Amino acid sequence: RRPKSDAIFCALGDTDEVSAALGIAAEFSSPRMERLPSQIHWVQCRLLDIGSAIATPHTTTADEEKRARTLFDANEVETLERWIDEMEAELPPLTNFVLYSGGRCSTFLHLARTTCRRAERSVTPLVETGDTPPDVAQYLNRLSDFLFVAARYAAMIDGRPEIAYRKGAASFEVRGSADVQMPAGDGQSDGSKQ
Numbered sequence: 632r633r634p635k636s637d638a639i640f641c642a643l644g645d646t647d648e649v650s651a652a653l654g655i656a657a658e659f660s661s662p663r664m665e666r667l668p669s670q671i672h673w674v675q676c677r678l679l680d681i682g683s684a685i686a687t688p689h690t691t692t693a694d695e696e697k698r699a700r701t702l703f704d705a706n707e708v709e710t711l712e713r714w715i716d717e718m719e720a721e722l723p724p725l726t727n728f729v730l731y732s733g734g735r736c737s738t739f740l741h742l743a744r745t746t747c748r749r750a751e752r753s754v755t756p757l758v759e760t761g762d763t764p765p766d767v768a769q770y771l772n773r774l775s776d777f778l779f780v781a782a783r784y785a786a787m788i789d790g791r792p793e794i795a796y797r798k799g800a801a802s803f804e805v806r807g808s809a810d811v812q813m814p815a816g817d818g819q820s821d822g823s824k825q
Contacts (some may be wrong), residue, residue: 733786
């Protein structure tokens with residue numbers, strides 16, 4: 632029996648968190664987003680497949696049939712890449728870093744992306760020891776890219792601006808630990824609810 636701190640449980644928890652954030656993003660998606668909610672639900676199903684692969688470590692599972700049954704389908708990476716290409720064809724080019732913004736659906740997709748990066752880091756040691764197939768880590772790597780593009784797409788469809796990163800004192804005046812004031816005429820939120 633494995634302890635709660637085992638790397639397998641950490642990886643399972645991280646992938647589960649990705650799915651939870653995606654569930655919230657799907658709930659906040661608008662009808663105008665058409666295919667995005669179904670893509671999110673598809674990814675959530677694939678994350679369960681990944682959970683099965685992680686929970687069946689190859690180095691300690693003697694049952695070959697069980698190992699074969701829980702193998703992750705590498706073709707799913709191509710599906711993500713196709714979705715990325717389709718969305719990027721509709722998006723304006725990215726000219727600078729963006730803050731996590733763009734409405735509720737977009738922001739939760741950004742949250743899912745950052746959690747996905749953590750899940751990939753959790754899975755990597757399992758791949759290195761031979762417990763988990765490399766296709767799982769590759770999928771998580773491409774999934775984080777898909778989620779970034781999907782967040783931008785959701786913001787565009789919702790008509791919400793992506794807030795651009797701007798460097799230091801030229802853009803913000805910081806007073807105290809939490810009081811941030813935008814420069815005059817900036818056009819961005821002053822911190823009040825919109």
